[in-house]
Amino acid sequence: MNNLQPIQNIIVCPACRGELHIEQNGITCIGCKRVYPTHANIPQFAIYKKDKAGLKAVAEISNDNYEQRYEDFEKAKNYNLKYDRKPLKRLSTLREYQILQRLLGGRQHCATMLEIPCGGGRISPQLVNATDMLIQADVGLWQIFYGMTR
Numbered sequence: 001m002n003n004l005q006p007i008q009n010i011i012v013c014p015a016c017r018g019e020l021h022i023e024q025n026g027i028t029c030i031g032c033k034r035v036y037p038t039h040a041n042i043p044q045f046a047i048y049k050k051d052k053a054g055l056k057a058v059a060e061i062s063n064d065n066y067e068q069r070y071e072d073f074e075k076a077k078n079y080n081l082k083y084d085r086k087p088l089k090r091l092s093t094l095r096e097y098q099i100l101q102r103l104l105g106g107r108q109h110c111a112t113m114l115e116i117p118c119g120g121g122r123i124s125p126q127l128v129n130a131t132d133m134l135i136q137a138d139v140g141l142w143q144i145f146y147g148m149t150r
């Protein structure tokens, strides 16, 4: 089952902002006809360098450096493991958890929450208890794949 069905009415094509047609094996933009594949049930909305028109449309919000840095599983895994192994990174994560607890603690449980960028899911456990549905997105596809293994 495609996990985008619950949010179909709030997502749009990243290239043209057109309406998306979501199917079992992929997503098609009704406006510009781009086809976005899904990998392991994760939609991939990345626009690659060979898609010149698409790149121009998203130039202001694109971050090639970040995408390339985590273009395989091992790179994403090593990045995330730093947060488990390095004391200052662990402290940074704890501080982020405290801030999230302070921000979310007094609020009511919400129906939907968006976590962008979700990376490898380092802070996701703090968010998931505050919402019925946590929607995660990241330009680094392998960050998401790594997060699914945790």
Ligand SMILES: [Zn+2]
Binding pocket: 013, 014, 015, 016, 017, 018, 029, 030, 031, 032, 033, 034
């Ligand atoms: Zn489009």
